[in-house]
Amino acid sequence: MRLRAQVAMVMNLDKCIGCHTCSVTCKQTWTNREGTEYVWFNNVETKPGIGYPKHYEDQERWKGGWRLDAKGRLVLRSGGRVKRLSRIFANPDLPTLEDYYEPATFDKDVLVSAPAGLTDTPVKQPRSALTGEPINLEWGANWEDGLGGAHERGATDPNITAMAPDAAARVKFEFEKTFMFHLPRICEHCLNPACVSACPSGAMYKREEDGIVLVDQDRCRGWRMCVTACPYKKVYVNHATGKAEKCTFCFPRVEAGQPTICSETCVGRLRYLGLVFYDEDAVLAAASVQDERELLAAQRKVFLDPHDPETVRLATEAGLPEEWVLAAQASPVWRLISDYQIALPLHPEYRTLPMVWYVPPLSPVLDAVGAAGLDDTDADDVFHTIRDLRIPVEYLAELFTAGDSDAVAGVLMKLAAMRSYMRARTLDGTVAEELCEAVGMSGAEIESMYRLLAIAKYDERY
Amino acid sequence: MPSLPEPSAELGNDHVPGHGALLGVRRFLTKETVGDHGRTLHQIDSGAWESFYRDRWSYDRVVRSTHGVNCTGSCSWNVFVKDDLITWEHQATDYPTTGPDSPDYEPRGCPRGASFSWYEYSPSRVRHPYVRGSLITMFRAGLARFGDPVAAWADIVEDPRKAAVYKGQRGRGGFVRASWDEVTTMVAAAHVYTTKTYGPDRVVGFSPIPAMSMASFAAGTRYHALLGGTLLSFYDWYADLPIASPQVWGDQTDVPEAADWWNATYLVMWGSNIPVTRTPDAHFLAEARYRGTKVVAVSPDYADNVKFADDWLAPHPGTDGALAMAMGHVVLTEFFANRQVPYFTDYVRSYTDLPFLVTLREREPGVYVADRFLTAADLGEDGPGAEHKTVLLDDASGEPVVPGGSLGFRYGPEGEGRWNLDLGGVVPALGVLGHATGQVAVDLARFDVGETEGGATMRRGVPVTRIGDQLVTGVFDLVLAQYGVRRGDLPGEWPSGYDDAESPHTPAWQERITGVPAALAAKIGREFARNAERSRGRSLIALGAGANQWFHSDMTYRAFIALVTLTGCQGVNGGGWAHYVGQEKARPITGQQHMSFAFDWQRPMRHQASTPFWYLHTDQWRYEKVPADELASPLGRGLLAGMTFADTVAAAQRMGWSPGHPAFDRNPLDLTDEAAAAGVSTAEHIVAELRAGRLKAVADDPDDPANFPRCLTLWRANLLGSSGKGNEFFMKHLLGVDSLASADECGPDERPRDVTWRDEAPTGKLDLLTAIDFRMTNTGLHADVVLPTATWYEKHDISTTDMHPFVHAFSPAVAPPAEVHTDYDAFLSIADKVSELAVIHLGTRRDVLAAPLQHDTPDELATPSGRVRDWKRGECEPVPGVTMPKLVEVERDYTLIGAKMRAVGPLLDKLGTTTRGITVDVTAELEYLRHQNGVVTDGPFAGRPSLSTADRMCEAILALSGTTNGRVAHEGFLQLEKRTGQQFTDLVEGHETDHVTYAATQEAPQPVVTSPEWSGSEKGGRRYSPFTINVERLKPWHTLTGRQHFFVEHDWVAELGEHLPGYRPPLNMARHFGKPGDLADGGVTVRFLTPHAKWSIHSMYHDNELMLALSRGGPVIWMSVEDAAKIGVADNDWVEAVNRNGVIVARAVVSHRMPEGTVFQYHSPERTVNVPKTEKTGRGKGKRGGYHNSMTRLLVKPTHLAGGHAQMTYAFNYYGPIGSQRDEITVIRRRAQEVEY
Incomplete structure (x- = not known):
């Protein structure tokens, strides 16, 4: 048993409005410079969609993360040392600029400097930010926003191709049968980071005190093994310096007790930051469980209950200040992951034990076409059951539970129960205990979960 | 939970991948501790390299500012500065709390x-002043020749050859830099010349939305006010104004703050895409769901907000009114007819006009139509206000009662203490059924069928009684007939049930129109009302531009408003309507208006409604194919027969309903001189000249060169790149450059009845277009002069919004760079130049303003029952202030304009301030400002409080307003107590000494005080919801009855068949203008909608490279998979949108999110970025493609001009034809994929 502390994040996708403020504030602060034009430490994707870079979730193609070998041992999907060294100068598993996008700029000065005698108004033409040549814009950092063009490409979303055929067939790219949600992504600051293991230069490391994964800019030699190894494609190459760069979890702010920029500027108020304690000695085993669908439970078990006196003792032994213990006990991340168990990891099957978790979106909207036959006898029964949910549970399961639909449905049931419970409370002041029991929670738990999700004061989010 | 596998021997360290391999290598390279399992490398002290990111995060200072004018979010931001350069901005998180049990406002903001x-x-x-080279060259030459800038200007604009040179170059490059001094001299010379020669009202200014930078707005409006210039409206022009609001409530717009959504338990988003367009506050919506609030989305597409909804209704665009009427049918049936809900019944009796009596007019033997409200005059009363006191029946006695609170009690000493909603124990009869002496058939308007836009009629029945010699019924009875809810055996044709698809306004009837399943419509209507019943009014409809910006949006909105008033939701926290289309609430409105419009020096100023102004002056009326009486209902009496929209504009202006500036075909400065010379009053002179036909209204002949608007100054605005509906007509007629329009002018039989038609349409009417901006927009490109202004991070100002109850600051994070000046300083320098030139050219002159009959004044009594009387047609005498505009004289010392701008004028000492009819003595505030701002030290205004800088202007605005100065609010409420006899001052108890200073707004957002300037109470930290004061304190609405109106009376309203809420479909553009093309031409004809964008705020940010990177990098048109397939278009193909008004070139975004038959071009692409030329062979002839307003042309709804009566009386940005644009259609075709720039 070796206790470590990790700063971690939970994003409640059910509240995400897809506004991208997080992306912009992050980019303005960290990557608005030469060499990182195409880099978004934080990006937001429209799902269903193929993402940024294209199809990054397709590990058959990109070889990111870990897998179990024939003997059940954890190995990097990108292969062993010999294989990777042999490809060090020509890595076929590396996304090209085309897989991200070629960043554009626009003519600088033509509007005010246009000479007299034009036959038409001057206009700023798009140009490659890299070459300065005119560019035909065909892809971008967020090309699929709002399901733009989704009917052409959406079916190749790796989460759909991974679904069972009957479930996949229920994903429609048709008006009134469509669904959509947003997926903001940063580096996962994994407990079992493939990027760190793949780095031949010793440049990548996971900070001992808080688990933040960083690239030492002095040491990075630009081998780019990290880019391949990261299944989330959240390590980027700065093409000006040739070195890898990535989300730093805003460590200069976190060290000063401030939330990350993406968290503090999140307009949907959906990001929670907190400290969690985990047993480093348990990481390997958790990452190595045979059945992918057990990975969620396994990872949850790696975390140590901060209220457990034994954990407190271990923390003290490990030299952590009392403040950290208190922070871990107050951590909204711990509550969402372990108390309420409504937060889920992104693609646990990558076996990196990611530390940015998500509350899946409820998106209850009823199929407008199917509404013709609706049962409208009781005007007080206003919510639909989660059977009617628009987003197929199986799709969410591919994202968050390695395909375990029941696990996702369990979370959605809790959210739905909370709404019904609170509706009764708000309208009539009644307490619907039967709703709580159905999802294995007490009324008090539901109400405290409601406060954390809905009222979500600044001090409770971070 | 499954148990974890025990680590096996095989999984020992030696076998951990990476450990034996790369990490093993790494051990030789690094000194860090490698984790025992080898997957992680723990580095305790990272050494120096991390300083790279630490340095990036460092900064020198953080300054609070915000964004505005074009965004109404009013978010407070922290601007980070390093080495005196602005590096980035993050949202402020220090808003005052909403309390422990609701979400807070932080961190308001958005990606834009x-x-x-x-x-x-x-x-x-834009960092320097720019001017068209050819123009400044001619000006310099003239100056050298004449030695007088005004003569130099005259020499250019009065010489057609010279004028053609620079006008023809607009938008075609050729800017040169010039000094501020030289450029402002030229601008001032143009303004002085125009004032002297044509009249000050030909100097026009436009700047929208004061709330989001009040001092910057005030700078230019104050300048124009002092000059006598014309100031154009924006709220009606933008079609953000919900005309139904003044019609129903006598109120411009008043809506709940965003945090009040939290209090709703049923929330319908109707045409409002909250995550995209109300981004900063969308979280309240997401969070309210967790409290158990049901959320419904009504949207024609699967918009971003739909994913938050429990139910999605997707009506065909523009048919929302039909859906709302059907929901109203369900509510009236199930909650009024079949079962009564005491909460609803009590509410509508007290707070709506439903119990009031309406006279019936016999249309044909035995068949009646509703006519007008019965008044005390009908009962034989002849005292003051009798014609404006409405009547209801006492349910107990069946006798008519004249309750207090109606307009007849609002003015004059007789009504003092009686203008309130206290019914004094009388329980009004809801309809006359219980007291009926008979029942009659009534004809009502319907618009879903019929040969013309005026539709057809339907025959139903109402119970009646006779009072005096009038046959009357109740508004409630008419409403039930209109909605098709039958009681007893009333005559007429009624729906057989919800499933009757033929008879309005059933669920099945709406399904045919909207495509929304009848059962779903009924279910939502029922749930909405049932929720309101259980929660006592906490059902809310959030409305957006998707529902509002249609030609007939007023009718659609009245159907929405009926839902929230029938169910007792209006004036209740968490309930009612929430109109979020331009959240432009200037909370400190009294100071804002008095300072902006220079009411401290003279009253009134020339406020002009933009839509009729541009309709006339950009000659869009010359292309009109829809005659005004096309809209008239068969129930009408032919009042609009033979008239065009231009004729209705002219008529409304001459009757004093709607402002007409410029007014006459003669310089108003000369009219006063002529009167003086003749020894008669100016008013007598003007009336005599008009009668004699020697003086003509501008609207009667807009193409007379004497009537052109000559100078236009735009600041805080992108008129020609964003808001100018009918853009291509602006290009041709106003500016005199190429246009993409191919529309035909009216044929001889399509021309106006009264307005003069000149065979040759003028082009290039404008002599000088001045743009003041910090970025180069399409407006700037076409301007003659571009003056560089400070950004939102470089100036002092203040911001407020509807969405939150705070006032907060703009502050300069850095000084304006290069030759950049703030708006405030720019107008001071222009005013100084004008004052200088005026010494020779103008001196002191008397001006005469033709001012329309004004809302919230006794002018509302001018036209009893809204009976139209046109003096020009001999129906009455022209009497200023009664049957024609008021004629108000103002003395202007043009040499002191600059000095007046810098001082608070003496009129406030004498008259105080007046807002919404409440006058407050502000002596104390003037004294405060003398100390806070300092005084003018020399010149004629020495000793007056100083306004020499923008921050002083902010102080003045804050000091003079009740929301930011508790003393003012308290005194205003005292005045209201006198008039109403009700108690209000306790609402500000404990806040009498609250005073928000500008410095405080820079510290943190400051909460406002409850004030009679608005209608909601914020006492005790309550969330703002409109009309809670009316409901709780029995304060009348500013309407005829003093209640919320279902029945709207005015002759022109009756003419259009719009007495009652109803459904009017989108205009049939294909029938009026012909189809722009179809599949045979390789195109598909679709509805063209311009919802608000995710990646821009109007045109702003559309040229911002961060937003371009997150979107498709230029103009796009969203279209459905089905429509794209018809014309062979794939995602990202180049397409052209073509109709008679213009051509757009854009990329297609094809998505199954879109419904077939409708395309979106999000408002508003910036024409300066990535816009190729049109195809040479197409209608655009190889010219630069247009933007969304290249597809539009204005249409004027006559009822929006109706005025002179009760709540239908003019106020600036309060009433006036909306610049609607949603009814438009276009053809989309695939074009060659090679594009040229």
Whole structure:
């Protein structure tokens, strides 16, 4: 048993409005410079969609993360040392600029400097930010926003191709049968980071005190093994310096007790930051469980209950200040992951034990076409059951539970129960205990979960 | 939970991948501790390299500012500065709390605002004054020749050859830099010349939305006010104004703050895409769901907000009114007819006009139509206000009662203490059924069928009684007939049930029109009302531009408003309507208005409704194919027969309903001189000249060169790149450059009845277009002069919004760079130049303003029952202030304009301030400002409080307003107590000494005080919801009955068949103008909608590279998979949108999110970025493609001009034809994929 502390994040996708403020504030602060034009430490994707870079979730193609070998041992999907060294100068598993996008700029000065005698108004033409040549814009950092063009490409979303055929067939790219949600992504600051293991230069490391994964800019030699190894494609190459760069979890702010920029500027108020304690000695085993669908439970078990006196003792032994213990006990991340168990990891099957978790979106909207036959006898029964949910549970399961639909449905049931419970409370002041029991929670738990999700004061989010 | 596998021997360290391999290697390379399992490398002290990111995060200072004018979010931001350069901005999180049990406002913002700092150092930035080279060259030559800038200007604009040179070059490059001094001299010379020669009212200014930078707005409006210039409206022009609001409530717009959504338990988003367009506050919606609030989305597409909804209704665009009427049918049936809900019944009796009596007019033997409200005059009363006191029946006695609170009690000493909603124990009869002496058939308007836009009629029945010699019924009875809810055996044709698809306004009837399943419509209507019943009014409809910006949006809105008033939701926290289309609430409104419009020096100023102004002056009326009486209902009496929209504009202006500036075909400065010379009053002179036909209204002949608007100054605005509906007509007629329009002019039989038709349409009417901006927009490109202004991070100002109850600051994070000045200083320098030139050219002159009959004044009594009387047609005498505009004289010393701008004028000492009819003595505030701002030290205004800088202007605005100065609020409420006899001052108890200073707004957002300037109470930290004061304190609405109106009376309203809520479909553009093309031409004809964008705020940010990177990098048109397939278009193909008004070139975004038959071009692409030329063979002839307003042309709804009566009386940005644009259609075709720039 070796206790470590990790700063971690939970994003409640059910509240995400897809506004991208997080992306912009992050980019303005960290990557608005030469060499990182195409880099978004934080990006937001429209799902269903193929993402940024294209199809990054397709590990058959990109070889990111870990897998179990024939003997059940954890190995990097990108292969062993010999294989990777042999490809060090020509890595076929590396996304090209085309897989991200070629960043554009626009003519600088033509509007005010246009000479007299034009036959038409001057206009700023798009140009490659890299070459300065005119560019035909065909892809971008967020090309699929709002399901733009989704009917052409959406079916190749790796989460759909991974679904069972009957479930996949229920994903429609048709008006009134469509669904959509947003997926903001940063580096996962994994407990079992493939990027760190793949780095031949010793440049990548996971900070001992808080688990933040960083690239030492002095040491990075630009081998780019990290880019391949990261299944989330959240390590980027700065093409000006040739070195890898990535989300730093805003460590200069976190060290000063401030939330990350993406968290503090999140307009949907959906990001929670907190400290969690985990047993480093348990990481390997958790990452190595045979059945992918057990990975969620396994990872949850790696975390140590901060209220457990034994954990407190271990923390003290490990030299952590009392403040950290208190922070871990107050951590909204711990509550969402372990108390309420409504937060889920992104693609646990990558076996990196990611530390940015998500509350899946409820998106209850009823199929407008199917509404013709609706049962409208009781005007007080206003919510639909989660059977009617628009987003197929199986799709969410591919994202968050390695395909375990029941696990996702369990979370959605809790959210739905909370709404019904609170509706009764708000309208009539009644307490619907039967709703709580159905999802294995007490009324008090539901109400405290409601406060954390809905009222979500600044001090409770971070 | 499954148990974890025990680590096996095989999984020992030696076998951990990486450990034996790369990490083993790494051990030789690094000194760090490698984790025992080898997957992680723990580095305790990272050494020096991390300083790279630490340095990036460092900064020198953080300054609070915000964004505005074009965004109404009013978010407070922290701007970070390093080495005196702005680096980035993050949202402020220090809003005052909403309390422990509701979500707070932080961190309000959006990606657009987060990218603003890009503009600071961007190539789009205007950093120097620019002027068209040919123009400044001619001006310099003239100056050298004449030695007088005014003569130099005259020499250019009066010489057609010279004028053609620079006008023809507009938008075609050729800017040169010139000094501020030289450029402002030229601008001032143009203004002085125009004032002297044509009249000050030909000097026109436009700047929208004061709330989001009040001092910057005030700078230019104050300048124009002092000059006598014409100031154009924006709220009606933008079609953000919900005309139904003044019609129903006598109120411009008043809506709940965003945090009040939290209090709703049923929330319908109707045409409002909250995550995209109300981004900063969308979280309240997401969070309210967790409290158990049911959420419904009504949207024609699967918009971003739909994913938050429990139910999605997707009506065909523009048919929302039909859906709302059907929901109303369900509510009236199930909650009024079949079962009564005491909460609803009590509410509508007290707070709506439903119990009031309406006279019936016999249309044909035995068949009646509703006519007008019964008044005390009908009962034989002849005292003051009798014609404006409405009547109801006492349910107990069946006798008519004249309750207090109606307009007849609002003015004059007789009504003192009686203007309130206290019914004094009388229980009004809801309809006359219980007291009926009979029942009659009534004809009502319907618009879903019929040969013309005026539709047809339907025959139903109402119970009646006779009072005096009038046959009357109740508004409630008429409403039930209109909705098709039958009681007893009333005559007429009624729906057989919800499933009757033929008879309005059933669920099945709406399904045919909207495509929304009848059962779903009924279910939502029922749930909405049932929720309101259980929660006592906490059902809310959030409305957006998707529902509002249609030609007939007023009718659609009245159907929405009926839902929230029938169910007792209006005036209740968490309930009612929430109109979020331009959240432009200037909370400190008294100071804002009095300072902006220079009411401290003279009253009134020339406020002009933009839509009729541009309709006439950009000659869009010359292309009109829809005659005004096309809209008239068969129930009408032919009042609009033979008239065009231009004729209705002219008529409304001459009757004093709607403002007409410029007014006459003669300089108003000369009219006063002529009167003086003749020894008669100016009013007598003007009336005599008009009668004699020697003086003509501008609207009667807009193409007379004497009537052109000559100078236009735009600041805080992108008229020609964003808001100018009918853009291509602006190009041709106003500016005199190429246009993409191919529309035909009216044929001889399509021309106006009264307005003069000149065979040759003028082009290039405008002599000088001045743009003041910090970035180069399409407006700037076409301007003659571009003056560089400070950004939102470089100036002092204040911001407020509807969405939150705070006032907060703009502050300069850095000084304006290069030759950049603030708006405030720019107008001071222009005013100084004008004052200088005026010494020779103008001196002191008397001006005469033709001012319309004004809302919230006794002018509302001018036209009893809204009976139209046109003096020009001999129906009455022209009497200023009664049957024609008021004629108000103002003395202007043009040499002191600059000095007056810098001082608070003496009129406030004498008259105080007046807002919404409440006058407050502000002596104390003037004294305060003398100390806070200092005084003018020399000149004629020495000793007056100073307004020499923008921060002083902010102080004045804050000091003079009740929301920011508790003393003013308290005194206003005292005045209201006198008039109403009700108690209000306790609402500000404990806040009498609250005073928000500008410095405080820079510290943190400051909460406002409850004030009679608005209608909601914020006492005790309550969330703002409109009309809670009316409901709780029995304060009348500013309407005829003093209640919320279902029945709207005015002759022109009756003519259009719009007495009652109803459904009017989108205009049939294909029938009026012909189809722009179809599949045979390789195109598909679709509805063209312009919802608000995710990646821009109007045109702003559309040229911002961060937003371009997150979107498709230029103009796009969203279309459905089905429509794209018809014309062979794939995602990202180049397409052209073509109709008679213009051509757009854009990329297609094809998505199954879109419904077939409708395309979107999000408002508003910036024409300066990535816009190729049109195809040479197409209608655009190889010219630069247009933007969304290249597809539009204005249409004027006559009822929006109706005025002179009760709540239908003019106020600026309060009433006036909306610049609607949603009814438009276009053809989309695939074009060659090679494009040229």
